Structure formats: structure tokens, C-alpha cells
Amino acid sequence: MxxxxxxxxxxxxxxxxxxxxxxxxxxxxxxxxxxxxxxxxxxxxxxxxxxxxxxxxxxxxxxxxxxxxxxxxxxxxxxxxxxxxxxxxxxxxxxxxxxxxxxxxxxxxxxxxxxxxxxxxxxxxxxxxxxxxxxxxxxxxxxxxxxxxxxxxxxxxxxxxxxxxxxxxxxxxxxxxxxxxxxxMRRQDPLEEREIIKRELLARGYDHIAKNDELLDLIEACVDLTYRHPDLVSGVSLRAGIHMGIVLGELCSEGGDWRNESILLNAALMAFTKKIRVRDDVTKTREQIVSEIVSMALRGGAVAQEPSSEPFFRAKGAGTPSPRRGGRRR
Ligand SMILES: Nc1ncnc2c1ncn2[C@@H]1O[C@H](COP(=O)(O)OP(=O)(O)O)[C@@H](O)[C@H]1O
Ligand SMILES: [Mg+2]
CATH class of the missing domain: 3.40.50.300 (P-loop containing nucleotide triphosphate hydrolases)
Known part of the structure; x- marks a missing residue:
């Protein structure tokens, strides 16, 4: 066993x-x-x-x-x-x-x-x-x-x-x-989500994205912010983060720079717009909400250290994420 x-x-x-x-x-x-x-x-x-x-x-x-x-x-x-x-x-x-x-x-x-x-x-x-x-x-x-x-x-x-x-x-x-x-199967710790997104990008050959700690932080911050945005019913799955990384991987290998806000925004729009669940009484468009999320992430929207939902009981030492190497500290 x-x-x-x-x-x-x-x-x-x-x-x-x-x-x-x-x-x-x-x-x-x-x-x-x-x-x-x-x-x-x-x-x-x-x-x-x-x-x-x-x-x-x-x-x-x-x-x-x-x-x-x-x-x-x-x-x-x-x-x-x-x-x-x-x-x-x-x-x-x-x-x-x-x-x-x-x-x-x-x-x-x-x-x-x-x-x-x-x-x-x-x-x-x-x-x-x-x-x-x-x-x-x-x-x-x-x-x-x-x-x-x-x-x-x-x-x-x-x-x-x-x-x-x-x-x-x-x-x-x-x-x-x-x-x-x-x-x-509840939401995992954001640091675990970040690690999964990283592995998925590595598995698909997007090493230039997967090994960029600052960018991975940013992608995970976008995912995490969907759990706390007041206009959303609930957060997106980490597939949105994987998709954002893949699109960025493609756009950046064509010579784009991820620091260019329009590249980031386009990648986020492609990855998040159809996946977010907007509250019924909200009049903003989905695109507006995704761009707010990107701006918040760029301004350093904090990544939660614990899942936003109630955690299931954990085994001793369970869910210990691998420590973040370098990158932006929040
Ligand atoms: N704990 C995990 N460890 C490694 N990869 C994971 C983990 N959770 C999800 N993934 C990856 O995230 C993606 C979505 O997971 P998946 O099993 O297809 O979700 P579900 O079946 O719940 O919709 C897949 O690419 C999967 O490999
Ligand atoms: Mg499935």
C-alpha cells in the first residue's frame, strides 16, 4: 500500500x-x-x-x-x-x-x-x-x-x-x-492549484510560462479572484488558469510580451469569460468583470493561503504545497 x-x-x-x-x-x-x-x-x-x-x-x-x-x-x-x-x-x-x-x-x-x-x-x-x-x-x-x-x-x-x-x-x-x-472534492488550496497549473503547462511544453513564477502567481491570482469577486456566484475551475497559461504560451512564443496588458487581458478573456458564473442582478458584461479581475491581479490582488470555501477535514500534513520559488511575494 x-x-x-x-x-x-x-x-x-x-x-x-x-x-x-x-x-x-x-x-x-x-x-x-x-x-x-x-x-x-x-x-x-x-x-x-x-x-x-x-x-x-x-x-x-x-x-x-x-x-x-x-x-x-x-x-x-x-x-x-x-x-x-x-x-x-x-x-x-x-x-x-x-x-x-x-x-x-x-x-x-x-x-x-x-x-x-x-x-x-x-x-x-x-x-x-x-x-x-x-x-x-x-x-x-x-x-x-x-x-x-x-x-x-x-x-x-x-x-x-x-x-x-x-x-x-x-x-x-x-x-x-x-x-x-x-x-x-472541494476546491484545493490556491498554492496547490498553482502547482497543478504549472504541471499542466509543463506537460504541454509551455515551459516558458510554467517556469515564470511571477506570471504563474498572476494566473493563479486571476483564478482566486473569481472566488471573491462580488458579482460572481462562485469561482472558476483551475482549467481557466490552465487555458490562460496555454494562450499566453502561444501568444508569447509569437514574440508577444506577457507584461503587455492587452496580451494578458486577451488571454484572460479567452480563458475566463464563458466560465464565470455572474449573479442574476448584475448588469455589467462578463468581459467587464474579467477585465476587472485582470486589473486587480496586476495590482496584486492577494492570493489566499487557504481555500475560500470551508475546508474538508485534512490529514496530518495533508495539502502542504510545495514552497513558491522566488517570484512576487504577497
Ligand atoms: N490534484 C491534482 N493533481 C494533479 N492534477 C490535477 C489535480 N486536480 C486537477 N488536476 C488537473 O486539472 C485538470 C482538471 O481535472 P479533472 O480531473 O479533469 O477534473 P474533473 O474531472 O473534476 O472535471 C486536469 O488536467 C487534471 O489533470
Ligand atoms: Mg471529469
Whole structure:
């Protein structure tokens, strides 16, 4: 387990408590619901846990067209109807048999004792949830013509969901919620956010931005200010910061200087304008609010040392950000 934690500490910035809670759920084979706003690292943490555990892992991206047969499996009509001679050559049994059945991710995860990862579970229709409920509860599913499939030891389910997303989603069935343990993914410490933005920029080859401490401070200050701007309902995800860094990376490699306020403003407008959530009674335009945020960041709008929202309980030493090297002190 120590090896797993070590790998995860390298791959995931902070989130030590959440990692431990999710691992506890997986070890006990209890279905776990990871809930958080966009860009909180829900998908990232699940993918990294799967990699670190090295267990069979099956991913389903929630969508209204994910029918029960897509997750359970289906019979391949060309194999079902194959004549006996051809089937013999292929060494398969035609008709409705395991040979002609194409198992879907749920069946495979159950047969392998693997992890079924359902990304964005609120986008799944309710009839698909019904099949999942039986699998989670009784660890058995029934496949017509083949019979019951019992889950091997190790079969576990992780689901992510965004409670703020309504378009194209269905509320999670009460019965499903009752079967899950819950891990919230709240906003991370701004210094951790800054570190994530830095890593994402390095991974994309924007080293000239990622290694510029002053500029990274400024990008994170813009993200952080969206959490305290009086005209906004809530802050943006760190994806806005990653996008601002990417656009700046491109504009600056074309010879632009990030100190030029119009370059900064254009990058921020591209990255933030559609992501901010403006209060209903505000008459200013989104662009006006983003430019206010950029001016505040340039004037040294303080970066909070603690998340603005109520912190979840933290493990000892959890979330200790790597110290800022050089750069502007605020
Ligand atoms: N704690 C973290 N450590 C490293 N990278 C992170 C972390 N949180 C988020 N990220 C990165 O931020 C981006 C958004 O995360 P993602 O997992 O896609 O969010 P969500 O699924 O909650 O919308 C991704 O590029 C992801 O790699
Ligand atoms: Mg995601």
C-alpha cells in the first residue's frame, strides 16, 4: 500500500485525504461516489488511483445513450447466426453462447474482479442505473440466455458526479445514493492549484510560462479572484488558469510580451469569460468583470493561503504545497 501511496503522491498534487478515503472504499469493495464541481480533479484522481493499483479497470463515460446492454454486453449477430462449419473453423459455439457474447465493461469488471469507473454518473439514464444497482448490491447480474454472472473478489465501482451540472443530466436515483459512500472534492488550496497549473503547462511544453513564477502567481491570482469577486456566484475551475497559461504560451512564443496588458487581458478573456458564473442582478458584461479581475491581479490582488470555501477535514500534513520559488511575494 505504501508503494501505491508513494506513486499517488507524485502524480496527484495534494488530495491526500481524498486519496486515502477512495482507497479505503476500494479495499472494502464499497461503491464510492466522488462529487465535485468541474475541474476539481475527479477524473484525474480516479485515473491515477487505477494506474497506481494496477488492477483491471473499465471506464464508462456517462451519456444518455449508455443503455444497459452497452454496459452489460450484447450478442454479435454475425457470430450468433454463423453456420456450424465456419464456427468450427473459428473454434466457437454459434447461437447464444459466451463465444458470441461481447461483454460490456460491467460484465468484464465483474468477471475480472476489476474496478468499474463511471465518469459523470449523472449523465446515465435510469434503466442503466437499475442494472448497476443489482451489480453493486448483490454482486450478481443476469444475462439473458447465459444466466447469472457473479462478481469476482475485487469488483468495485467508482462514480464521479458534478452536483452543479443540470443540462443533459438525471438526478442520481435515491437507491443508488443509498449504496454509495461519498467523497467530496472541494476546491484545493490556491498554492496547490498553482502547482497543478504549472504541471499542466509543463506537460504541454509551455515551459516558458510554467517556469515564470511571477506570471504563474498572476494566473493563479486571476483564478482566486473569481472566488471573491462580488458579482460572481462562485469561482472558476483551475482549467481557466490552465487555458490562460496555454494562450499566453502561444501568444508569447509569437514574440508577444506577457507584461503587455492587452496580451494578458486577451488571454484572460479567452480563458475566463464563458466560465464565470455572474449573479442574476448584475448588469455589467462578463468581459467587464474579467477585465476587472485582470486589473486587480496586476495590482496584486492577494492570493489566499487557504481555500475560500470551508475546508474538508485534512490529514496530518495533508495539502502542504510545495514552497513558491522566488517570484512576487504577497
Ligand atoms: N490534484 C491534482 N493533481 C494533479 N492534477 C490535477 C489535480 N486536480 C486537477 N488536476 C488537473 O486539472 C485538470 C482538471 O481535472 P479533472 O480531473 O479533469 O477534473 P474533473 O474531472 O473534476 O472535471 C486536469 O488536467 C487534471 O489533470
Ligand atoms: Mg471529469
Amino acid at each position: 505504501d508503494e501505491v501511496l508513494k506513486k499517488l503522491e507524485k502524480a496527484v498534487v495534494g488530495r491526500r485525504v481524498e486519496v486515502r478515503l477512495i482507497l479505503a472504499a476500494l479495499r472494502s469493495e464499497t461503491p464510492v461516489l466522488i462529487e465535485g464541481d468541474v475541474g476539481r480533479g475527479k477524473t484525474k484522481i480516479c485515473m491515477e488511483i487505477a494506474k497506481a493499483l494496477g488492477r483491471p479497470f473499465y471506464r464508462v463515460d456517462g451519456a444518455p445513450d449508455i443503455t444497459p446492454s452497452k454496459i452489460v454486453g450484447w450478442f454479435d449477430p454475425s457470430l450468433v447466426l454463423m453456420n456450424a462449419e465456419e464456427a468450427e473453423k473459428l473454434g466457437i459455439k454459434p447461437g447464444f453462447s459466451w463465444d458470441t457474447f461481447v461483454p460490456g465493461p460491467l460484465t468484464r469488471a465483474m468477471l475480472d474482479g476489476g474496478i468499474l469507473f463511471i465518469n459523470e454518473g449523472t449523465r446515465l439514464p435510469s434503466d442503466t442505473w437499475n442494472v448497476l444497482l443489482t451489480a453493486m448490491d448483490e454482486r450478481v447480474i443476469h444475462i439473458p440466455k447465459l444466466g447469472g454472472v457473479r462478481a469476482k473478489k475485487g469488483f468495485s465501482v467508482i462514480v464521479t458526479a458534478n452536483p452543479m451540472e443540470y443540462a443533459g443530466t438525471y438526478p442520481l436515483p435515491e437507491a443508488a445514493i443509498d449504496r454509495f459512500v461519498w467523497v467530496p
